[in-house]
Amino acid sequence: QQQVKQSPQSLIVQKGGISIINCAYENTAFDYFPWYQQFPGKGPALLIAIRPDVSEKKEGRFTISFNKSAKQFSLHIMDSQPGDSATYFCAANNNNDMRFGAGTRLTVKP
């Protein structure tokens, strides 16, 4: 049973555009929602995270929007750059039980 569903599977954006990746979860016990960025051959790196008591969190060009009632959250990358090209994973965590989405491969074209 896939507890975290992520879409799209792949995304192509022009440089300067906005990249949007969406995730939905099922288990209402999840209380921490991180996003990870992974470059080929590397381990996932924690990018930004949110807890369900806030609806939005922004760090630089990266913003998480969180909709608790819909059990959905999304990552927005503003002014996307070629260096942002990577695979992005959303995750949902409850008491150290972390479940990952399947990943979105983002390509930012120059």
Added chain:
Amino acid sequence: NAGVMQNPRHLVRRRGQEARLRCSPMKGHSHVYWYRQLPEEGLKFMVYLQKENIIDESGMPKERFSAEFPKEGPSILRIQQVVRGDSAAYFCASSLAQGAYEQYFGPGTRLTVT
């Protein structure tokens, strides 16, 4: 401040051999998690350990796989009698404590079974 360290980075084993993967958590971290990633797929939780204790091994296959995190030294994920289906990237992550949800990942060990 060294991050999570894993070795070896690449490991090639023939079918039937044993694979031993090592993970040293970040300094000060006492919680270790192992994940498996198949090509083009997400990360699948395998096991969660604290020093000398397995807390949750619900994601680990019942046979051939084992994990430990001794009082001294790195955490070890052991795969006995490897099969081709075990070929994957294995990532270790660590966190400061239970309830401190930030997990930091190592660079992974890429296991290839020939």
